[in-house]
Amino acid sequence: xxxxxxxxxxxxxxxxxxxxxxxxxxxxxxxxxxxxxxxxxxxxxxxxxxxxxxxxxxxxxxxxxxxxxxxxxxxxxxxxxxxxxxxxxxxxxxxxxxxxxxxxxxxxxxxxxxxxxxxxxxxxxxxxxxxxxxxxxxxxxxxxxxxxxxxxxxxxxxxxxxxxxxxxxxxxxxxxxxxxxxxxxxxxxxxxxxxxxxxxxxxxxxxxxxxxxxxxxxxxxxxxxxxxxxxxxxxxxxxxxxxxxxxxxxxxxxxxxxxxxxxxxxxxxxxxxxxxxxxxxxxxxxxxxxxxxxxxxxxxxxxxxxxxxxxxxxxxxxxxxxxxxxxxxxxxxxxxxxxxxxxxxxxxxxxxxxxxxxxxxxxxxxxxxxxxxxxxxxxxxxxxxxxxxxxxxxxxxxxxxxxxxxxxxxxxxxxxxxxxxxxxxxxxxxxxxxxxx
Amino acid sequence: xxxxxxxxxxxxxxxxxxxxxxxxxxxxxxxxxxxxxxxxxxxxxxxxxxxxxxxxxxxxxxxxxxxxxxxxxxxxxxxxxxxxxxxxxxxxxxxxxxxxxxxxxxxxxxxxxxxxxxxxxxxxxxxxxxxxxxxxxxxxxxxxxxxxxxxxxxxxxxxxxxxxxxxxxxxxxxxxxxxxxxxxxxxxxxxxxxxxxxxxxxxxxxxxxxxxxxxxxxxxxxxxxxxxxxxxxxxxxxxxxxxxxxxxxxxxxxxxxxxxxxx
Numbered sequence: 001x002x003x004x005x006x007x008x009x010x011x012x013x014x015x016x017x018x019x020x021x022x023x024x025x026x027x028x029x030x031x032x033x034x035x036x037x038x039x040x041x042x043x044x045x046x047x048x049x050x051x052x053x054x055x056x057x058x059x060x061x062x063x064x065x066x067x068x069x070x071x072x073x074x075x076x077x078x079x080x081x082x083x084x085x086x087x088x089x090x091x092x093x094x095x096x097x098x099x100x101x102x103x104x105x106x107x108x109x110x111x112x113x114x115x116x117x118x119x120x121x122x123x124x125x126x127x128x129x130x131x132x133x134x135x136x137x138x139x140x141x142x143x144x145x146x147x148x149x150x151x152x153x154x155x156x157x158x159x160x161x162x163x164x165x166x167x168x169x170x171x172x173x174x175x176x177x178x179x180x181x182x183x184x185x186x187x188x189x190x191x192x193x194x195x196x197x198x199x200x201x202x203x204x205x206x207x208x209x210x211x212x213x214x215x216x217x218x219x220x221x222x223x224x225x226x227x228x229x230x231x232x233x234x235x236x237x238x239x240x241x242x243x244x245x246x247x248x249x250x251x252x253x254x255x256x257x258x259x260x261x262x263x264x265x266x267x268x269x270x271x272x273x274x275x276x277x278x279x280x281x282x283x284x285x286x287x288x289x290x291x292x293x294x295x296x297x298x299x300x301x302x303x304x305x306x307x308x309x310x311x312x313x314x315x316x317x318x319x320x321x322x323x324x325x326x327x328x329x330x331x332x333x334x335x336x337x338x339x340x341x342x343x344x345x346x347x348x349x350x351x352x353x354x355x356x357x358x359x360x361x362x363x364x365x366x367x368x369x370x371x372x373x374x375x376x377x378x379x380x381x382x383x384x385x386x387x388x389x390x391x392x393x394x395x396x397x398x399x400x401x402x403x404x405x406x407x408x409x410x411x412x413x414x415x416x417x418x419x420x421x422x423x424x425x426x427x428x429x430x431x432x433x434x435x436x437x
Numbered sequence: 438x439x440x441x442x443x444x445x446x447x448x449x450x451x452x453x454x455x456x457x458x459x460x461x462x463x464x465x466x467x468x469x470x471x472x473x474x475x476x477x478x479x480x481x482x483x484x485x486x487x488x489x490x491x492x493x494x495x496x497x498x499x500x501x502x503x504x505x506x507x508x509x510x511x512x513x514x515x516x517x518x519x520x521x522x523x524x525x526x527x528x529x530x531x532x533x534x535x536x537x538x539x540x541x542x543x544x545x546x547x548x549x550x551x552x553x554x555x556x557x558x559x560x561x562x563x564x565x566x567x568x569x570x571x572x573x574x575x576x577x578x579x580x581x582x583x584x585x586x587x588x589x590x591x592x593x594x595x596x597x598x599x600x601x602x603x604x605x606x607x608x609x610x611x612x613x614x615x616x617x618x619x620x621x622x623x624x625x626x627x628x629x630x631x632x633x634x635x636x637x638x639x640x641x642x643x644x645x646x647x648x649x650x651x652x653x654x655x656x657x658x659x660x661x662x663x664x665x666x667x668x669x670x671x672x673x674x675x676x677x678x679x680x681x682x683x684x685x686x687x688x689x690x691x692x693x694x695x696x697x698x699x700x
Contacts, residue, residue, distance in 0.1 A: 137477060146477065147522050343591065344605040346650040349482025367696075370689035374655050377685055378485050386688070 038091060039124040042098055048075065048108035050125055051268065054118045054156060055133025055173070056149065057316045058261045060292045061253065062133060063112040065265035070108060072285035073273055078106040090121065108272070115152040119159075128162040131268045133261070134203055135172035136315035137347065146172075154179050165189065165268045168216040169199055177216075189267040191260065192226040192237070193218065201256050201322050203315060223267035225259050234259045236266045244270075249283045253291040255323030262286050294415040296323075299422055301398060306422070307407040310415050312342065314350035320409060325355035330401040333376075334366040334390060334414035341411040345371055353379040360384065362400065365393035366414045390417050460497040463673035465665070467491075468501045468510050470518040470556065474528045478607065480519025480553050482652035487515065490661055494678045496669060505532035509539065513548065515668035516540075520554025520607075520650060533559060537575050544577045549643040549667040553653065557638065557646035558582045558610055578639040578646045579615030580630070593629070593649055594697050595622030595637050599660040603693040604649025606637075612648075614639055621647045626697040643667050656689045 043050050053063045067079045080093040090111050098104050113121050121127075135150045150172040157164050157176045164180050167173040168190035180186055191199060218224060220240040227234040228248055235247035246266050251258050266286070270277045291297045299306045309324065311317040337343050345368050353376055360382035364372040373383045387393040397406065410418060422428060469476075469484045484500060491498040501510035505528060521529075533540075544550060552560045561580035564572045568584075588609045595602040602622055612630040614620060620630070621638025629637035630648070638647035645664070647653060654661040658681070666676045 147524055344478065344607060344650060346479030346482070346605060346652055349479035349485070349652050349655075368689075368692075370685060370692050371656065374685045374689045375482075378482070378489055378655060383685075386685070388692070 037124065038094070039121065042094055042104050043078070043109050043125050046078070046104065046106055046109055048272070049128030049162065050109045050111070051129040051131065051272070052118055052121065052127040052156065052160075053110065053112045053131045053133070054115055054153060055131075055167075056115070056136040056138045056313065057319070058133050058257060058264075059112040059114070061258060061295055062131065062261040062265050063110055064292050065262050065286060065289050066131070066268055067110050068285045068289045069265055069269035069282055070110065070272065072281050073269070073276060073278065075108055075273075076106045078104055078109040080111050115149050115156075118156045119152055122156055122159045127156070127160050129164070129268070129272065130156055130160040131165040131264060132157060132167065132173050132176060133264055134167055134170045134315075136203060136313055137350070138313035138315075138342070160184060163187065163271055165264065165271060167264070168218065168222060169196075170203055174216050185271070187221065187223070187267050187271045188216065188219070189223040189260075189264045190216075190218065190225070191263075192224040195225070195227060198256060201319060202260055223263050223270070225263040227256070227259060234262075236263050238270070244277075244279050246279045246282045246286070249287045251286060252289060253296045255296070255319065257319045257323065258291075258296070294410070294419055299426060299428060301406070301422075301426060302403070304401075304403050305405050306398075307405075308415060308419060308422075309407060309409050310412065311409050312412055314347050317348075317351045317409070321351070321353070321355050324407060328356075328359040329405040329407050330362050330397070331356060331359065332363040332365060332393065332397045332406070332408045333361055333372050334393065334408060334410040334418065335364070335368040335372045336366045336411050336414045336417075337368050338413045341413050348372065348375045349378075353381050356381045363387060363393050363397050365390050366411065369393075390414060391421060394418055394421060458493070458495045458679050460492060460495060462495040462497075462669070462675075462677055464497045464499055465491050465668050465672045466499045466501060466510065466512040466514045467668075468503055468513040468516045470503050470516060471505065471521070471525070471529045471532075472502045472519075473504060474525035475521035475555055476519040477522060477525065478520045478554070478650040479652045480517075480650060483517050483519070483551060483553070483654040486652070486654040486661055487517070487665060490658070490665060490681065491669075493681045494662075494665070494669075496673070505529050509536060513543065514672040515664060516543070516548065516550040518550075518552045518556030518560075519652075520556070522555075526555050526559065529559075533575065540575060541577055544642065544644045547643050547667070548671065549664045550577075550645070551654075551664060552578075552644070552646045553650065554608055554648050557648060558612070560644070560646050561612070561639075562615065564610065577644055578641055579618040580612050580639045580646065581615070582610040582612040585609045585611045589628035589632055589648075591627055592693065592697055593627030593637065594625045594694055595627075595629075595649075596625055597622035597660070598640075599657065599663045601625070601690070601694055602649065602653065602657045602660055603690055603697075604647070604651040604653045604657075606648040607650065608648050612639075621645050656686055656693070658683045658686045658690075 053059050067077050070077045080090045132153050137146050154176050157180050163185040165187045166176060168188040177186060218239050222239045224237050225234060226237050233248040233250045235245050237245045266282055294308045294310045297308050309320050311320050337345055357380055361376055362384045364383055364386050369386045369388045373386045376383050467484060467487055472481055488498040488500050503510060558564050559574050560577045561574040561582055562576050563574055564582045566584045590607045593604050593606050606627055614636055619640045620636035621640045624635050624637050669676045
């Protein structure tokens, strides 16, 4: 009864906030206040369980890929596709899909949760499976310490009941192996040893000490990323099982980080699906996944591509610069310091902006536009203009580079703001209405 | 343990090349203590800032990264340290003890030092853990820090001898100054050493300890040049700064002051 009331109230709020064009978490907040066990009632009963995707970087992309893989294998999947990766975001997504009875028409749930909220969630619904991607410095004003973040992921793994998928190359994640419960299966993903020298593109080396445990040696069943010579296509191979290799395939999202995310999603899908896993089906599904909003998403601006690239921590920004650095185009950087961005912008000094030096940066914007321009000055990168107001900056940037490819690196709330404005001008789907999730 | 045996490295050529003045005023050696263990919040930006500003002023900066276990650098004209995690502090304790006497002597001798957050605490008299265990510090600054359940987190504005200073604090330690110990600044926005007495950081002679990240130097060029002046005088016998265009730094600084103080 309480669940029904809570769901009804949440649904009402959802309708209202949609009319206002508002955020994705408010309806979830209303429902959560009314019935804290709402998640357990609705998700706990799914026949194939609940998968939590967590880690510092790549959650949204990996979740989207995993959902696509499972759906391609005819599973009905509930997910939180809005990138609103808090518990409330999950409840908000639920509201769109459950009847007041609390029954969800799905076989399995796949939810992305940040490290802190993953525990809040797992206290309500112990996940059957968890996929743990990586640990990096991120928003230390919230998580305080990277060691603390690693502990949160360890606790999540401890609470997982059936299977855990771990990153073999990230010592913060691989050492979680020693903490999973008896009878809980462990699967691994990582890069093929032949490209081990490219690991620095994917993770921060400077917070990993030399006395940390060495990376795990690949073993039977591990999913390994093997890029092709051209740097675009790749294969996910399974150690000891050459028949099952997925690919070669090319993603719609660029870069090595997207490829390792695809490898993680493939390892998890294969673990969940068991013998029903089909490599050709998986390859087709991955090749069709569109980049999530603002994660390398390409927006058509009157015939010229605008790439929107979310950056939120040193590892992510470094990976993004590596991914896009080989194709320099007119660039804007928008840095906000709201809660969801991380209020401390010190991390910008842990990123090297050398790759932007040749072309320069046309504009910096956002609440911390001047700090970003100052940071670039210390890397010898010329900045054309500084405009704190995001709308004015976007107008000027598009106007100055009309008909030419452009790229915007932006923190979370700056991305949300810019994308809303771009959606109005160029008829894009809104958040929460991802058409091809 | 380290492959880098304290070898001096020059400023990257690219930034040096930006300077439109010759580097003919002499060498200034900048030592950064434990860049791997104790620089998790961007505090390496302070070293980059000092190296770049030295070059812009016409000096030749030589940066030494000092790692635990490595021999002490051949020369030090200014020493920097940053914030780390608890595990990072544990990793540097032994090396810091090895160089404790040297650091105390250099501090007494007037060498400029900037110690941020975790290294500020380690430069104090003692750190008292939540469990009540007393861990002695170097005692260069007369401050005592107690472990605390709540963190003090947020943007900060201070009044200091170097003018207003902006930054970002993120610490659980609550620090109290000993009798007669000067603070680094007075808090105008934020929490400071302990959230109650209005003090932030500590300063003795040319040694400054502070909780401020940001990193603190780029957006506070007066503080950066204040430290550099002492370093350059020690290294070269004089201080002959060039005209440096600090428009961007000043705008970044003022934007935070205006936003946080509303003036």
